[in-house]
Amino acid sequence: MKQYDVIVVGGGHAGCEAALAASRMGCETLLFNINLDSIALMSCNPAIGGLAKGQLVKEIDALGGEMGKVADRTAVHFRILNASKGPAVQSSRVQCDKQLYRLTMKSVVERQPKLHLFQALVDRLLVEDGRVVGVEDQTGVSYGAKAVVITTGTFLNGLIHIGMAHYPAGRAGEMASLPLARNLSELGFEMGRMKTGTPPxxxxxxxxxxxxxxxxxxxxxxxxxxxxxxxxxxxxxxxxxxxxxxxxxxxxxxxxxxxxxxxxxxxxxxxxxxxxxxxxxxxxxxxxxxxxxxxxxxxxxxxxxxxxxxxxxxxxxxxxxxxxxxxxxxxxxxxxxAIEYDFVQPTQLQHTLETKILRGLYLAGQINGTSGYEEAAAQGMWAGINAALAVQGRPPFVLDRSEAYMGVMVDDLVTQGVDEPYRMFTSRAEYRLILREDNAALRLTPRGFELGLISPELQEQISGRIQQISEGIKRLSSLRIYPGVNVNSKLEQKGSPAIKNPLSLFQLLKRTDFSWDDLALFSDLPDFPEDLAACSDRNVRKQIEIEAKYEGYISRQREAVARMKALENRRIPPGFDYSAIPGLSNELKTKLSRVAPETLGQARRITGMTQAALAAVLIIIKKWEQNGKAPFPAPAHSE
The missing domain is CATH 2.40.30.260 (Elongation Factor Tu (Ef-tu); domain 3)
Structure with a gap:
């Protein structure tokens, strides 16, 4: 039996990102697809990005993923959605050449070192002592692995409907994956049924x-x-x-x-x-x-x-x-x-996207009840990274809700589960003002570098940009203008109100009618820095201007993040018995037992959770600690 570090089942958008991440992190990886000619196929619309989805694509790229690169290379139509609104809800969307996108991604996957491809239908998982140790294909051939990532899209028990006619298929023209769906159910996973469709x-x-x-x-x-x-x-x-x-x-x-x-x-x-x-x-x-x-x-x-x-x-x-x-x-x-397909209720997953039932098994994409290329790709990368880290004996990779849109998505899935296909919306991200498209690289490139997915050159470039932004804000905050004919005439020339008190240039930049380019009005100030006025990096200029205009809102969100972190750092011990807690409804006891939240923060986000119920859980935890047990350590992903 051939042995690999990681096996990825399914070569769609989730599977490609999972396989690329694992192989780029040094793992010998095998990617299965029913048809190698349909790797990264855009089975529905020919577009990448969109509202909240553009943020996911930027985050994938900032961590070292591939979707953004291929979209850029194959895009034939470009739009900025919500361009007239604030930066927190602006999103990019491109329309791609559908076949060129598929071929470009297929070429990347084929040429990736340590990544092996094979055309076959995987029928079942190989399991020993509660751990996945490989897979078996439809011909009975077995393949060993230390970790398996399943990214089967709509193929699990897929059934296509056109009028009263219906037939098994993963999508039009491709066979469904029936044995694997049965195998997952037999292994004890709670399965559900979703429906989606595609236009003519x-x-x-x-x-x-x-x-x-x-x-x-x-x-x-x-x-x-x-x-x-x-x-x-x-x-x-x-x-x-x-x-x-x-x-x-x-x-x-x-x-x-x-x-x-x-x-x-x-x-x-x-x-x-x-x-x-x-x-x-x-x-x-x-x-x-x-x-x-x-x-x-x-x-x-x-x-x-x-x-x-x-x-x-x-x-x-x-x-x-x-x-x-x-x-x-x-x-x-x-x-x-229309197409129906099976999915696995994602409350059966940990935040790493590893299943709670079987160690070494990770799920990503529509098998988790989500919809959309971007949501799938983000989960695929997340699962591929964690599969590789587990194989290498390294700490897991988890982003919380204040760090990334993909962190919001994964937390929503594993904490609340799904009762309809999950799609990412900006409204789902409570910290969306600090999780913008334009700052994805600043937020996540250092994490990608730590994982080995971002080059030292790119990391150095982003670190330099972060430093320029910080220094630019400090310098603009230290430069002041004073009321007077010279200053106010310039402001009136711009159509901006005159000032009555001294004002820093950073404070002036807060005005809605004042932009970075307007700072040149005061370039004759004796201590005005020429290098700042001539700053050629538009990303630096944009970040400084956004920080100025939304400073108050951003500060409040960062304070909210700090409060959230306090709850996330309060760990709930494994095997916590919710049935013994007085004051909890039976419904909440069932939900808490099923989800098994790792922290009070995650427990708070379970649907139906109240402050009173949360306080009751906290009281029991404190009693455990007072009875001589050591305080529970913070989870590894809360750093």
Missing amino acids: RLKASTIDFSRLERQDSDPAFEPFSLSTHHLREERLPSYFGYTTPETHCLIRDNIRLSPLYGGIIKGIGARYCPSLEDKVMRFADRQRHPVVMELEGLDTEEVYAKGLGNSLPLELQEKIVHSVPGLEEAEILRAAY
Whole structure:
């Protein structure tokens, strides 16, 4: 039996990041995929990033991951979402050449030292004494490993629905993973059933784009990756249209043909991303719904018809498509469909994404009840890192909610579990003002360097940037302007109110009508630093300006983080008996026992937890300590 340090099952977005992280950290890694030609396939929309998702991509890159790099190399449409709002909720999104993205990532994976690829269907896990020791494929061949990462996406017991017809598949054209789903259930994992879907793909030459609203790329766009210096010059537009009353009538009159409404589909879909038949039935007062046409690449006729996702019969899908202005003659190249698949309830995972039932087994991506390429990639990298660290006998890698969006996501999953496909939102991050896209590198590159995923040169560059920001804030805070004709005339020239008291340039930068470039108005001050005025690093300038304008809010969030850390440092001993605590409801006792929170902070975030219940748990812990037991040490990831 061939032996590896880490085996990764599934070569989607989670699997690629897991395998790359483990191999780059020095582990001999084997990546399985049912079809090697579908590695990193964009099975749904041809886009990377989006609201809160852009933050995840930047964090993956800051830690040394690959998604941002490949997105930059293959992007053909660029947008900054929420550009008119504050920096905490701004997010980048790119539309990629779908096939070029797949081929580029496949090339990276194939050329990675210590990473081995093999095309096979994994049927079961090999287990000894409560630990995973390898896997067995469909031909009966076994492969040994010290750690296994499962990233099976929608393939676990996958079932595709088009009208009343349904058939097993992981996605259109690929077989489902049935034995592995049974194996996980037999091993004692609590399984659930999710549902997602994808819209039809249309032929571009049959669409009348003149009847749709065109949207071009934003003129200025920051790459996802720290290593990207130039973006592709080729650009593709997107187009916007709308459904019509005819569309809605077609769906209402034929809703009996939807497996979603006919009771055939049992899996739970996402409320925030409903199918078209769901939109029409749930929002009957809406006269129209948006439809977005995204071209899937530079050398293909396929167009992704976002907003037309459904599970209706093909002949009805054609009528629905033709009811949209501009699509009257559109040909469907690939039918829309819904897909059901199994997932593992993520409360059965530790914060490292290692399972509580089996040591050495890690889960990442849609198997954990999440949706989205970015959420999957972030979990894949997280699980791959921790699998490698465990193999090497090093401390685990865990980011808390104040350190990264991916820390928020993982904590949400393992603490609260899921009752619908989980998607990252900025609203989920309570410290989003300090977890911005623009400072992901400053927050996480040092951690990536510690893991061996970031080069010394890049780490030195980021360290220098951090120092420049700190020094810039100090220098601007020390430079003062004073009321007078000369100063106030310059402010009036800029359209900014005159000052009546001395003011530092840093305080002046707090004004909404004052930017970094406006500091040049005072370059004639005797002690104005020329090197600061001429600072060429736009990232440094941007960070200083954000720190100035949001100083009060940022300070309050940092204070909140300090309070949160106090709870995170109060460890709950393993095997803590919640059933013996008076005052807790039976529901809370069950939830606490199932999740087995590591800290009071994690316990506080369990759904339904109250301050009174939290105080009751703390009282028992203190009694344990007073009875002569040593205080429980802080968890390793709280540093």
